[in-house]
Amino acid sequence: MNPDDTRSRRWRLVLGTAAEPELGGLGSADDTAMDSALGGLYDAGDEQSTGKRSAGLGGSAPRVARWLGDIRTYFPSTVVEVMQRDAVDRLNLTQLLLEPELLEAVEPDVHLVGTLLSLNKVMPETTKATARTVVERVVRDIERRIAAHTRAAVSGALNRAAxxxxxxxxxxxxxxxxxxxxxxxxxxxxxxxxxxxxxxGRKAQAVRREVVLAIDQSGSMAASVVYASVFGAVLASMRTLKTSLIVFDTEVVDLTERLADPVEVLFGTQLGGGTDINRALAYGQSLITRPADTLFVLISDLYEGGIEQEMLRRVNAMKEAGVQVVVLLALSDDGAPAYDHENAAALAALDIPAFACTPDKFPDLLATALDRGDIRSWVDRNAG
Structure with missing residues (x-):
């Protein structure tokens, strides 16, 4: 196929049958199947506005499961993940994710895990085992990718401190x-x-640093909750660290006892709801026994439903007591997050920068913080 034909084919797949008079038809059965899979998602609802198509995935789990199988056949996994997320958003397929048949057909990814966790309380028993398998596959994959780097970076920082x-x-x-x-x-x-x-100094098994992870579990923070839970489990496996993990909305839940298994941590969360950061900080403060040796990581978009001034006062009090405080607006690969700019600016005025961090950079950030390095300089070097 010459370059012009390839270009026309791709544009035809992007634009759908409406572009066929100008770009021509599709020549192969595979292309027709790809066009049908794309149309089922991106042309749904276009029938009323254009009269061109009546495509859509319909309301049945078996049909959606077949569609999921089609897109996995014709598109790479990265594209499949995007199409799955679009399907949930555009076609309101959330309820269908409660069907075991559908879950067995999906390409597991962090965003799907977030959706499943938000449905945890309404999920029927027949679906829970399948959902847990999906979540575990994603968690173990993340763990394989980040565990060695995290342990090496943190161990190096602790050794330097000694x-x-x-x-x-x-x-x-x-x-x-x-x-x-x-x-x-x-x-x-x-x-x-x-x-x-x-x-x-000789490596001792005594605890050298305390780490408290406080994770906002509002719906927009789903990917951050997944990654932070896995990182928390890795840190908890290191004897020279005392790691605590709490999740919060308007209530605070201490999941430290579940840190041996990040899947258990995730099923202990309940995504969605309001946000009371100040309340979470108060509980987190109560866990700190050695302020000068403590790293407190708040992961939140800073949309505070509680008392903002009290939140800022409490963060400053921790900092003044010697706690190393790091505020992450997101811990994910999703790009620039939405966040409360006023609260972020107020934290910056207290010399506590608030910034987003990708999972691959987080181990080095931990190492810098545990080594009492300059977090602002680290952000400047690693931003963007």
Whole structure:
């Protein structure tokens, strides 16, 4: 197929049958099937406005399941995930996700998990086992991708925090020792004579840092809840950290006891509802026993339904007590989030930047924070 034909074919698939007089028809059975799958979603409802099509997925789970099978046949998984999300939004398929037959046909992704969790309380028992399998597949995939990087980054930060000036020979950090003593280089001997040794203390199993994750579980934060739960489980597996995880809307739920299994954490959430950040901060404060050794991560879009000034006062009080406070507007790959700009600006005035972070950057952010690094500089280097 020459380039012009390829271009015409693609535009014809994008624009639908309305463009056929100008661009020509589709030449293969596969193209016709792809066109039908696209039309079932993106032409639904167009019949009244254009009279061109009467496509749509209808109201039955079996028909939707067949459509899901079609799109997985003809499109890559990244495109399938987008089409699935569009189907839920455009065709109001939320209720059909309660059908086991439909769940078995979907391409699992973070957004689907968020939708399933929001339906958790109304999900029939016949569907729960299938839904749990879908959620577990997504969680284990995320865990495989982020666990090693997170442990390595956090362990490095904790080890640096344990650095000592009089290490035993086998604990000497030679790279840093040489850098610290370059002024004592002897050219005639081509060596450095160190006046000061730098190294690490022996690794102890004692807790070195406390981490509190406070996650807004309003509906818009679904992807952030999924990622934060997995990160929380990874951090909880590290003995040198004491990790707590709470989720909140207008109520606060402490899920720390479930951190051994992030799937259990997720099924302990209830997405949707209002938001009382101040109440969550108050509970989170009560978990802190060593302020100077604590990292508090608030993950929220900052749309406060409680008392805004009290929220800001409480965050500032934690900071003044020595707690390292990080505010994430989102922990996801969804792009720029919607958030309360006034509250974000008020936090910035307290020298607490509020910003979005992608999951792949989060381990390095954790390492910087645990190492008492400059979070503002980290944001400047990693923004955009």
């Amino acid at each position: 650095r000592i000036a009089r290490p035993r020979p086998r604990d000497i950090d030679w790279d840093r020792t040489i850098r610290k003593n370059l002024a004592h280089y002897l050219p005639e001997h081509r060596t450095v004579v160190p006046e000061r040794l730098v190294g690490y």
